[in-house]
Amino acid sequence: MLKTWRWFGKRDNITLPMLKQIGVEGIVTALHDIPNGQVWPYEAVKDMCDYIQGAGLVWSVVESLPVSESIKYGGPDRDQLIETYIESLANLGKAGVKTVCYNFMPVIDWIRTDLNHLMPDGTYTLYFDRARFAYFDCCILKREGAEKDYTAEEMEKVRELDKTMTDAEKEELIENIIVKTQGFVNGNITEEDKHPVKLFKALLDQYKGIDKYKLRENMAYFLQAIMPVCEQYGIRMCVHPDDPPFAVLGLPRIVTNAEDIEWILHAVDNPCNGLTFCAGSLSAGVQNDVPAMARMFAKRSPFVHLRYTTQTGNGNFMESSHLNSKLIEVIRVFESENPTVPMRPDHGRLMLDDGDKGYNPGYSFHGRMMALAELSGMMAVIDNELNQK
Numbered sequence: 001m002l003k004t005w006r007w008f009g010k011r012d013n014i015t016l017p018m019l020k021q022i023g024v025e026g027i028v029t030a031l032h033d034i035p036n037g038q039v040w041p042y043e044a045v046k047d048m049c050d051y052i053q054g055a056g057l058v059w060s061v062v063e064s065l066p067v068s069e070s071i072k073y074g075g076p077d078r079d080q081l082i083e084t085y086i087e088s089l090a091n092l093g094k095a096g097v098k099t100v101c102y103n104f105m106p107v108i109d110w111i112r113t114d115l116n117h118l119m120p121d122g123t124y125t126l127y128f129d130r131a132r133f134a135y136f137d138c139c140i141l142k143r144e145g146a147e148k149d150y151t152a153e154e155m156e157k158v159r160e161l162d163k164t165m166t167d168a169e170k171e172e173l174i175e176n177i178i179v180k181t182q183g184f185v186n187g188n189i190t191e192e193d194k195h196p197v198k199l200f201k202a203l204l205d206q207y208k209g210i211d212k213y214k215l216r217e218n219m220a221y222f223l224q225a226i227m228p229v230c231e232q233y234g235i236r237m238c239v240h241p242d243d244p245p246f247a248v249l250g251l252p253r254i255v256t257n258a259e260d261i262e263w264i265l266h267a268v269d270n271p272c273n274g275l276t277f278c279a280g281s282l283s284a285g286v287q288n289d290v291p292a293m294a295r296m297f298a299k300r301s302p303f304v305h306l307r308y309t310t311q312t313g314n315g316n317f318m319e320s321s322h323l324n325s326k327l328i329e330v331i332r333v334f335e336s337e338n339p340t341v342p343m344r345p346d347h348g349r350l351m352l353d354d355g356d357k358g359y360n361p362g363y364s365f366h367g368r369m370m371a372l373a374e375l376s377g378m379m380a381v382i383d384n385e386l387n388q389k
C-alpha cells in the first residue's frame with residue numbers, strides 16, 4: 001500500500017518536509033478554504049498539486065469533496081449543486097487527482113463525545129460515551145421523541161448526568177460533538193458559529209420524512225449523475241462509512257455494514273463507484289466482521305484508513321492501538337488484493353508535545369507518526385510473507 005497522510009493544507013503546522021522525513025509517500029488533502037457547494041477552480045487545484053510536488057510528494061487522494069446537504073436530502077437546488085460537484089471533479093481530473101473520498105452522512109460527520117480521554121500511559125485518545133451522547137440528544141438538543149431511541153438503563157444514566165453536569169461540561173459536550181469535530185472536515189458547523197445548537201437543530205429538521213430508502217435513492221441519483229465525468233477522467237469515488245456505523249439523532253444512515261456497502265456498489269455498478277475502507281469506522285459496529293469485509297470489498301476500495309476501535313461496554317468505544325490483530329488481517333488482505341492502494345494512518349493518540357500544538361482532534365503529529373511506523377512494520381512483515389509464498 002502507498003503510505004499517505006492527511007494534511008490540512010498550507011496552514012497546517014505539520015509541513016510537507018516533515019512528512020517527507022517520516023516516510024510519507026502521498027498526500028491526502030482538500031481545498032479546505034472553499035465552502036461546501038462552491039466550485040474548486042482548476043487554478044486552485046493545480047496550485048495545490050504543484051505545491052505538493054514541490055516537496056517531492058504527490059496529491060494522492062482528495063478527502064473530502066463534500067456533498068452538500070441538499071444533495072443528500074434532495075432539496076430543490078440539488079441538480080445545480082450536483083453540476084457544481086461535477087465541475088470540481090472535472091478540474092481535479094484535469095489536474096490528475098483521481099481518487100476522491102466523500103461521505104453521505106446527513107448533518108453530522110464523525111461523532112465523539114470526548115476528544116481527550118486519558119489513557120493509563122499518559123496519552124489521550126478519542127472516546128464515544130453513549131450515555132453522554134444520549135444526554136446531548138435528550139437534554140441539550142431536546143430532540144422530539146429522542147428518549148425512544150435509548151434503553152431504560154441509558155435514560156437512567158441520562159437523568160443521573162442531568163443532576164451533576166455543570167454548565168462548562170455541557171458546553172464542552174456541545175463543542176466536542178458538533179463543533180470541534182466538524183469544522184475542520186468542512187462540516188456544517190464551525191468554531192465561528194455563535195449558536196451551534198440552534199443551527200444544528202435546523203439542519204436536523206431538513207431530514208424530517210427522509211428515511212433510509214429515500215436517502216439511498218438520493219445517493220444513487222447523485223452517483224448516477226457524476227459517473228460520466230468520473231469515467232471521462234478515470235476518477236474513483238470512494239464513500240466513507242458512517243462513523244459510528246449506527247443510527248444517531250433520528251437520522252438515516254446508509255453506509256454502516258456489508259449489506260449497505262453491497263447495495264451502494266450494485267446500485268451503481270461502475271468501477272468509478274467505490275468505498276473508502278475505513279477499518280476504524282466499520283469496527284465500531286459490533287455486527288461488523290472487518291477483515292471479512294476487507295476480503296469482500298478490497299477490489300472496490302481505492303482508499304484505506306487504518307485504525308481500529310475497542311468496545312468498552314454499554315455501547316461505548318474508543319480508538320485502539322494501531323498494533324492490532326484485526327488490522328494485521330486487513331493489511332494482509334489489501335497487500336495481496338490491492339497492493340498499490342493508498343492507505344493512511346487514521347486518528348493518532350495525543351502524545352509527547354502534541355497537546356500544545358492545536359492539532360485537529362485525531363490528527364496529532366507524534367501519535368500519527370507512531371501509528372504510521374507501526375503500520376509500516378506490519379506491512380513489511382506481511383510483504384515478506386507474501387513474497388515467500
Ligand code: DNO
Nearest residue numbers: 064101102103109110185240
Ligand atoms: C474523521 C474522518 C471523517 C472523514 C469524512 C470523509 O476523522 O474520518 O471526517 O474524513 O467523513 O468524508
